[in-house]
Amino acid sequence: MVSFQSKWRYLFMFLGVQLVVMALLSREGYQRRVSYFMRIFRKSDGVGRNLSATGSDVYANLTIVARAPSSSEVMTYCPQTSPFIRGPIHVSFPSGLTLAQVQRKNPLVVRGGRYRPPGCESRHSTAIIIPHRNREHHLKFLLYYLHPFLQRQQLNYGIYIIHQAGNYTFNRAKLMNVGFREAMREENWDCLFFHDVDLIPEDDRNTYICDANPKHAAIAMDKFGYKLPYNLYFGGVSALTPLHYLKMNGFPNNYWGWGGEDDDIGVRVSLGGMHITRPSVRVGRYKMIKHKLDKGNDINPKRFNMLAKTRQSWKLDGMNTAEYEIVRRQHRPLYTNITVDIGTEEGLHKTPAAAQPEPVDPAKPNQEQGKS
Ligand code: UDH
Numbered sequence: 001m002v003s004f005q006s007k008w009r010y011l012f013m014f015l016g017v018q019l020v021v022m023a024l025l026s027r028e029g030y031q032r033r034v035s036y037f038m039r040i041f042r043k044s045d046g047v048g049r050n051l052s053a054t055g056s057d058v059y060a061n062l063t064i065v066a067r068a069p070s071s072s073e074v075m076t077y078c079p080q081t082s083p084f085i086r087g088p089i090h091v092s093f094p095s096g097l098t099l100a101q102v103q104r105k106n107p108l109v110v111r112g113g114r115y116r117p118p119g120c121e122s123r124h125s126t127a128i129i130i131p132h133r134n135r136e137h138h139l140k141f142l143l144y145y146l147h148p149f150l151q152r153q154q155l156n157y158g159i160y161i162i163h164q165a166g167n168y169t170f171n172r173a174k175l176m177n178v179g180f181r182e183a184m185r186e187e188n189w190d191c192l193f194f195h196d197v198d199l200i201p202e203d204d205r206n207t208y209i210c211d212a213n214p215k216h217a218a219i220a221m222d223k224f225g226y227k228l229p230y231n232l233y234f235g236g237v238s239a240l241t242p243l244h245y246l247k248m249n250g251f252p253n254n255y256w257g258w259g260g261e262d263d264d265i266g267v268r269v270s271l272g273g274m275h276i277t278r279p280s281v282r283v284g285r286y287k288m289i290k291h292k293l294d295k296g297n298d299i300n301p302k303r304f305n306m307l308a309k310t311r312q313s314w315k316l317d318g319m320n321t322a323e324y325e326i327v328r329r330q331h332r333p334l335y336t337n338i339t340v341d342i343g344t345e346e347g348l349h350k351t352p353a354a355a356q357p358e359p360v361d362p363a364k365p366n367q368e369q370g371k372s
């Protein structure tokens with residue numbers, strides 16, 4: 001029989017062990033703790049590739065993917081389907097990641113966030129356009145996952161961050177118009193992916209190439225239970241060729257603040273005589289980095305009225321009327337950063353002090369200033 005005294009001893013020992021475990025766990029980031037335990041409890045994903053349900057490391061065997069050809073090898077086109085595609089990717093957000101680490105892990109990415117497969121001529125060239133302001137902590141994770149993801153697909157690619165200058169209300173769709181024009185100025189991309197900064201693709205079979213019609217790639221997000229929230233949803237990540245883009249007169253410039261602009265873009269697809277294509281829900285999976293509505297991006301109360309008029313407005317407002325001023329263009333190691341003054345609802349030069357462009361540093365060689 002256990003005495004009363006030894007019962008207390010066991011109880012204290014038990015509490016002591018719990019305290020030590022809690023102290024150890026609290027030294028790690030919350031995400032890491034949770035994903036570690038989730039990985040233990042989950043079973044195989046059923047894709048038949050011996051991967052766990054949370055997928056494989058997006059950097060696995062990247063040195064093989066990145067292998068340079070020997071001098072005797074003749075450069076031919078890359079295969080139709082990249083042999084480096086593996087399927088589900090494990091996505092988590094460990095604390096302490098730095099851009100320098102991302103850079104070290106992607107040695108073949110060159111200035112401006114550009115890449116070409118070293119061993120073969122890519123069949124596809126894709127520009128990734130990311131609207132951005134005050135989301136550096138999300139950008140770091142997106143770059144960490146996106147670079148190896150695109151390299152696995154053997155794409156010729158470039159990553160463009162379109163950074164809205166000043167504090168005036170955010171305008172996602174207008175930044176996309178800027179991204180389209182400025183990316184096409186640099187290279188004749190055959191496909192453009194318009195990509196929210198907080199969405200991480202979870203399966204590399206979701207190829208970042210364009211279809212015959214505009215493609216909505218983010219069909220299955222974790223926040224919507226990995227299914228479409230509604231049939232016409234066109235938000236998050238979408239892919240258009242330059243021809244698609246021009247057929248629908250690009251995106252609207254007049255949606256200031258949160259909501260509706262992606263629905264307007266979806267309607268423009270059909271007004272331009274096209275339809276939306278999508279990958280399968282098994283493949284078009286994304287994990288969203290959780291966040292709240294940003295300061296400077298309040299819900300747009302006019303969005304429903306504006307949406308009701310898309311049929312009348314799409315030819316009058318879009319790529320043909322996008323007015324902006326480039327503040328600076330920086331070719332950084334992992335991406336091209338385009339800082340732009342997009343003005344306000346009143347127009348480009350009727351800007352309040354908030355939308356003043358950032359000063360250009362003459363000491364920096366990669367900056368250039370110019371008008372659209
Ligand atoms: N973005 C920024 N900075 C901002 C606002 C938006 O970079 O200040 C960009 C970023 O790429 C982001 C995208 O615009 O991924 C879309 O903005 P969002 O993430 O705020 O929109 P989303 O609909 O999430 O994905 C909103 C969460 C709260 C919605 C509440 C309304 N019901």
Ligand code: NGS
Nearest residue numbers: 229235258259260261262263303304
């Ligand atoms: C719709 C919004 C879209 C938005 C989508 C998902 O209601 O812009 O919800 O929002 N349309 C309008 O407001 C007209 S989310 O759940 O991501 O916050 O993208």
